[in-house]
Amino acid sequence: MKLYPIMLKLAGKKVAIVGGGAIAYRKAAGLAETGADIVVISPQLHESFAALSVSWRNKRFEPEDITGAHLVFAATDDAAVNRQVAEAAADWQWVDVTSEQELSAFYVPAVVRRGDLVLAVSTSGASPALAKRVKQELEQQYGEEYVQIVQHYKHERKKR
Numbered sequence: 318m319k320l321y322p323i324m325l326k327l328a329g330k331k332v333a334i335v336g337g338g339a340i341a342y343r344k345a346a347g348l349a350e351t352g353a354d355i356v357v358i359s360p361q362l363h364e365s366f367a368a369l370s371v372s373w374r375n376k377r378f379e380p381e382d383i384t385g386a387h388l389v390f391a392a393t394d395d396a397a398v399n400r401q402v403a404e405a406a407a408d409w410q411w412v413d414v415t416s417e418q419e420l421s422a423f424y425v426p427a428v429v430r431r432g433d434l435v436l437a438v439s440t441s442g443a444s445p446a447l448a449k450r451v452k453q454e455l456e457q458q459y460g461e462e463y464v465q466i467v468q469h470y471k472h473e474r475k476k477r
């Protein structure tokens with residue numbers, strides 16, 4: 318089955334991240350500056366979270382924690398807990414179980430940002446390491462100059 322790529326406007330939307338370790342941090346960092354209302358549920362929080370704006374619920378996961386969340390990340394190191402998160406989610410909630418593809422409703426791509434230019438790379442889950450490698454190649458190919466290039470094109474387009 319093909320996966321469908323999309324750009325989400327997350328300002329003001331609740332996003333729940335269950336787990337507070339390295340992987341939870343990586344998913345939270347990817348949400349920085351989207352305006353999402355990020356809630357992290359975990360009895361421990363990785364020190365890098367200090368640089369991010371998130372609400373921390375210092376506790377173990379319970380189903381009520383994901384109520385109203387549009388996106389849900391199950392990112393604990395306990396596969397059974399991650400499965401409970403998937404089971405607690407309503408049909409309309411998009412869940413990424415970071416330890417188990419079969420239970421996920423979406424995956425996160427590897428991303429290069431150059432201002433408004435966004436390059437997202439996915440292998441549809443086949444190989445996250447390859448997605449990262451292709452991202453690194455794109456980082457070389459599309460340098461910081463593209464921040465200005467995309468601005469220029471945007472400006473030209475408005476003149477029409």
Ligand SMILES: C[C@@]1(CC(=O)O)C2=NC(=C\c3[nH]c(c(CCC(=O)O)c3CC(=O)O)Cc3[nH]c(c(CC(=O)O)c3CCC(=O)O)/C=C3\N/C(=C\2)[C@@H](CCC(=O)O)[C@]3(C)CC(=O)O)/[C@H]1CCC(=O)O
Binds near residue numbers: 425445446
């Ligand atoms: C792209 C990136 C985005 C991000 O995380 O922000 C991302 N994984 C990254 C890196 C990475 N992940 C893993 C390794 C170790 C090498 C390896 O195992 O290959 C490395 C490499 C590294 O860390 O160097 C391990 C791993 N990943 C998943 C599983 C579980 C499974 O496959 O079932 C396991 C085994 C866990 C275990 O051992 O238990 C699952 C997923 N990882 C995804 C995304 C989604 C599919 C993306 C796609 O392919 O399209 C998906 C399906 C769900 C999701 O996480 O959304 C990010 C690159 C960051 C960057 O840009 O630098």
Ligand SMILES: NC(=O)c1ccc[n+]([C@@H]2O[C@H](COP(=O)([O-])OP(=O)(O)OC[C@H]3O[C@@H](n4cnc5c(N)ncnc54)[C@H](O)[C@@H]3O)[C@@H](O)[C@H]2O)c1
Binds near residue numbers: 340358
């Ligand atoms: N998708 C990916 O990109 C990817 C990559 C590597 C690993 N993984 C998976 O992610 C998992 C987590 O890895 P990590 O490096 O972040 O682990 P980690 O040990 O750094 O963090 C685990 C976190 O889970 C929290 N936790 C444990 N039980 C909990 C509970 N009941 N409720 C709430 N929080 C709870 C802990 O407090 C801790 O903060 C791994 O076990 C692996 O399966 C995914």
